[in-house]
Amino acid sequence: MSENKAINMAEQKIQSNSTNLNSDAVQPLSATNPTNALTLYITSTGTLKTLGFDAYAKDVLPNEWYASWKPEALKAGAVAIKSYAWYNVTYPRYPATSYGAHLTDKWENYQHYVPGSSHANTNAAVDSVSGIFMKNSNGVVFDTQYRAGTSGQAGTEGSGVLSQHGTQYLATNYSSWNYKAILGYYYNFSNKSNGYIQFTGSGSNPGPYSTNN
Helix, strand or coil, X not given: CCCHHHCCCCEEECCXXXXXXXXXXXXXXXXXXXXXXXXXXXXCCCEEEEECHHHHHHCCHHHHCCCCCCHHHHHHHHHHHHHHHHHHHHCCCCCHXXXXXXXXXXXXXXXXXXXXXXXXXXXXXHHHCCCCCEECXXXXXXXXXXXXXXXXXXXXXXXXXXXXXXXXXXHXXXXXXXXXXXXXXXXXXCCCCCCCCEECCCEECCCCCCCCC
């Protein structure tokens, strides 16, 4: 079991004046090595939840990617989701900081987190990339932007913005590409990374067509 999975997911009640918390309550953390947990604000209950990145991703991935998609597309999604969360832990911003959190569950501002929404396929994808995050060619976390894209199209190579539908297109039409190659297609040599992106726990990606695990 990974260290992330062992993190207690206990909820904490927000004090009545929590919306007036100074943003300094959440300090930027390491930009080169991810921490073990994040703090999430749950809008419906007005509570804070502390949980590991894997646990967080398991209740985000099926709401951002289709659980029926190819395993490598889902793995790419899992790494993108966790890396986006890590970036926000390192550089927390409004509105999460107004609650003393790193992120909220509001998809309009962050990622679509729904407690209890995990799926066997997406869980398997998250488990297979446990401990793996993206960094740019300088070894620093970056804002892993992504958007829906267009079904049946890869999206723009080197755009710095991942296409969710594009991950499925690449996984379907380029069977030798693993999730690293898919992620590299969007982020290598982009406005997010001057060279090849790197992956924590697994070294740097040797190229956009790598099939290394």
